[in-house]
Amino acid sequence: MVKHEHKTGGHQYSVQYKRPLNLLLLTGNISWSRAVQGAVDDIGEVSLQETSSVREAVSRMVQGDADFSHLLVQSSCAGEQIGELAKLTAGESHGRAALVMLGEGGCLPPRAQFVRRADRRAVMRAIAAPANLGRPKMTPLKLEELEEALSAARLHTRYQPIVRLSDRKPVGLEVLARLDHPVHGTLSPEHFIPQMESAGLSRRLTEGVIARAFEDHAAHLASLDLWLALNFPLDVLMDEPALTWLEDQRQATGLPASKVIVELTESRPVAELDEDGLTVLRRSISRLRGLGYGLSIDDVGPEMKNHKALFGLNFTSAKLDRGLVAQAGVDPVARSFLDETIATAKQAGFSVVAEGVSDQETWDRMLLAGADQAQGYLVARPLPAAAVPVWMEAWSARRA
16 A cells, blocks of 8 residues: 655645556647646656657557556547557456546547546546546346347457567467446456356357457457467367357468467366266367367366366366466475476476466576466556557567
């Protein structure tokens, strides 16, 4: 908790912030620049970066180590591109940065703070406001809300980059689902995926996300030479018509099967399968591998009791659970499990992805432990498709 003392109108008051204030300002107007700088001077101990370029603002927001508490955007400066910027903030994607719109005009994103005049006190009040302004308390979604979201095409995708540990080269993107809700804004997976799976909507959800991902790939990602990792619940992976649909869609887009990895998510444990079920699963895996797809075991950790049995199937990679990756730095038992898991995976011919790599110390530890690839906030937060090329450019510049 960070406490700041403010003075206004002869009175002194304090505001407590959950974390240090790190502001990014997009403006081409000296009056707004002065107003924001004045607010920063009044608050004190605030980091402020300023740019007049939308592309530069996106570039700074998507860098893995960026941790902006606020994005302040002059409406007329952002123009139609405010939508892409908004997708990187708390109001649109449950990111960390609060969005503050400065001035009149332009597209007005929901759940943003607005400052109409270039006044430092008004800017300071907007910075002090909670980031979740206007977002009611989240309650479980009703079945009709889930079905309406699927039928009304409210599913959206975000892409989290995966890079090689040995040389930091970008190699892939995990496709992550988001759902637009008319009241609660853009929801992250934990707020709707378990409910959809419980309601028997897994296949519709999976197909909706894949269709959107293939559209995004054609529009924004095809030139980047990155594979896409698609999440498949167990029941969908074992559904032969769903695999036929996947292959038909992939062929229609022209995306090579070698550039698609199907990730098995264990919302339903494989350990629950009887021998007939295991036969179906082996058949599905064999079919996808025969077509050239990669297959990955997602979220491998101590809670996954059957991970060694899965390593005996024809998968190509394993992803270490982010909790395991974090605990391996402080817990000898977790580190022992991680080392044993990596060794077993390598013996099976798998590549290993470490999830949740959020700092250089964790990166170094995973590299030393023998993991092949990294995914996490040190690399990048989940990005809208249009921001991925900008992230690639910024990441490549930092690699050089």
